[in-house]
Amino acid sequence: MPCSTPAAGSLIERRRRTSSPSLGTFPLFPADPLCLERGQGAHVWDTSGKRYLDCTAQNLCISVGYAHPVTLTMVGEQMGRMQHCTTLFHHEQPVAYAEELVARMPEGSGDWVVHLVNSGAEAIDLAFMMARAHTGHFEMVSLRNAYHGLHFGAAGSTAFSPCRFATASLQGFVHAMHPDQYKGAFGPGAGITPYLDELRRTIFSSTAGHIAGMIIEPIQGFGGVVPMPPGYMKEAFRITREAGGLAICDEVQTGFGRMGSHYWGFEAHDAVPDIVVLGKGMGNGFPIAGVIARREIAQSFTQVRFFNTYGSNPMAAAAARSVLKVVDDEGLQANALARGQQLLAGLHRLQQRHSLIGDVRGTGLILGFELVRNRTTREPVVEEGERIHRRIRDAGVIMVKGSATRNTFRINPPMGITAEDCEVLLDVLERAFAAG
Numbered sequence: 229m230p231c232s233t234p235a236a237g238s239l240i241e242r243r244r245r246t247s248s249p250s251l252g253t254f255p256l257f258p259a260d261p262l263c264l265e266r267g268q269g270a271h272v273w274d275t276s277g278k279r280y281l282d283c284t285a286q287n288l289c290i291s292v293g294y295a296h297p298v299t300l301t302m303v304g305e306q307m308g309r310m311q312h313c314t315t316l317f318h319h320e321q322p323v324a325y326a327e328e329l330v331a332r333m334p335e336g337s338g339d340w341v342v343h344l345v346n347s348g349a350e351a352i353d354l355a356f357m358m359a360r361a362h363t364g365h366f367e368m369v370s371l372r373n374a375y376h377g378l379h380f381g382a383a384g385s386t387a388f389s390p391c392r393f394a395t396a397s398l399q400g401f402v403h404a405m406h407p408d409q410y411k412g413a414f415g416p417g418a419g420i421t422p423y424l425d426e427l428r429r430t431i432f433s434s435t436a437g438h439i440a441g442m443i444i445e446p447i448q449g450f451g452g453v454v455p456m457p458p459g460y461m462k463e464a465f466r467i468t469r470e471a472g473g474l475a476i477c478d479e480v481q482t483g484f485g486r487m488g489s490h491y492w493g494f495e496a497h498d499a500v501p502d503i504v505v506l507g508k509g510m511g512n513g514f515p516i517a518g519v520i521a522r523r524e525i526a527q528s529f530t531q532v533r534f535f536n537t538y539g540s541n542p543m544a545a546a547a548a549r550s551v552l553k554v555v556d557d558e559g560l561q562a563n564a565l566a567r568g569q570q571l572l573a574g575l576h577r578l579q580q581r582h583s584l585i586g587d588v589r590g591t592g593l594i595l596g597f598e599l600v601r602n603r604t605t606r607e608p609v610v611e612e613g614e615r616i617h618r619r620i621r622d623a624g625v626i627m628v629k630g631s632a633t634r635n636t637f638r639i640n641p642p643m644g645i646t647a648e649d650c651e652v653l654l655d656v657l658e659r660a661f662a663a664g
């Protein structure tokens with residue numbers, strides 16, 4: 229398929245020539261990739277000047293919107309004053325950010341401290357290292373269908389064969405069955421009991437019986453928007469602690485109000501973890517990630533020297549502070565809730581008209597719908613999905629597909645998306661499905 233403009237064609241060719249092919253293993257529209265130039269609010273423009281509603285938010289990184297004036301001002305001012313300051317020194321920005329972040333943890337939930345790094349996978353690794361240092365145990369449990377990043381340590385906890393090398397990888401990770409209520413191993417609507425029993429068996433049979441921790445995403449995002457069913461996370465964390473481990477919650481996608489109903493995903497499950505991992509939308513596009521850990525856990529991680537050159541960068545901290553401020557000042561958590569309800573209602577109407585849509589799920593602005601051949605067998609639909617995906621793009625909306633079978637469309641726009649934009653999205657989806 230030809231590229232949309234000569235400028236796009238040239239960019240694609242230049243990237244092919246000198247950028248590593250390893251940067252292209254998650255292709256979106258491989259035959260005709262999108263070449264983007266700028267963004268504003270919830271929209272992006274490609275090199276031909278065509279505007280798109282961005283329902284990816286760049287993998288949920290653009291939390292409060294492209295070119296948000298508060299982010300621009302706070303980062304710009306910090307850049308002009310001092311663009312970097314390592315943790316060898318003290319600097320106001322990361323300290324103020326840690327204070328503001330800790331103040332957003334549930335009241336009375338503990339004595340929390342913050343450690344900042346640069347990417348989600350680094351933060352996941354840090355959580356694992358802290359858990360191992362604190363417990364003295366090695367093995368870490370994660371769920372099948374989980375995505376926690378692809379750097380060396382984090383990659384061990386991610387549970388997708390397309391993301392794993394067939395050579396020795398880091399040891400010490402076991403995967404328990406994920407409690408998917410739509411098409412999980414124990415059948416539709418099986419509830420949580422068989423999955424909790426299986427977790428106990430996994431710890432008994434695949435670990436030394438004591439573990440360093442268990443990590444859970446409140447909604448498995450890349451895995452196809454699979455929410456943890458009520459009660460699972462709380463009980464899984466109880467089992468984890470019984471086995472000597474720490475409860476780790478991966479809030480890289482679900483944090484900062486995107487769930488709408490709660491500021492943190494774990495709050496929706498009445499389950500307070502021991503370590504919370506943050507990333508993505510935390511910096512509204514600026515690379516920053518980190519962990520919030522109970523003080524005594526972080527203290528255990530001082531036995532050896534640990535340093536991360538760019539961790540606690542003041543520009544990144546300024547960007548992250550802008551997110552906290554805008555989410556509060558503009559009521560973006562409430563907007564995520566309202567827009568999520570609007571979209572869920574529209575998607576359910578769409579599901580009634582189009583039998584290909586087997587399931588609609590999610591919360592706030594972490595939504596997905598799954599295409600199936602037959603609503604009883606739930607066999608994934610792929611080819612029709614590709615055609616529908618292309619029509620959605622042509623109509624000016626960008627979405628990605630998730631899950632191992634790539635048949636779940638994901639809706640994760642910037643959190644300031646308007647009611648009008650949501651109507652546009654629903655209209656685009658209706659027309660894309662109606663075209664057959």
Ligand SMILES: Cc1ncc(COP(=O)(O)O)c(C=O)c1O
Pocket residue numbers: 287347348349350352375376377378445449450478479480481507508
């Ligand atoms: C839930 C979750 N955790 C961790 C990560 C890893 O983040 P990063 O890509 O910044 O390493 C991701 C990335 O998609 C994610 O979705």
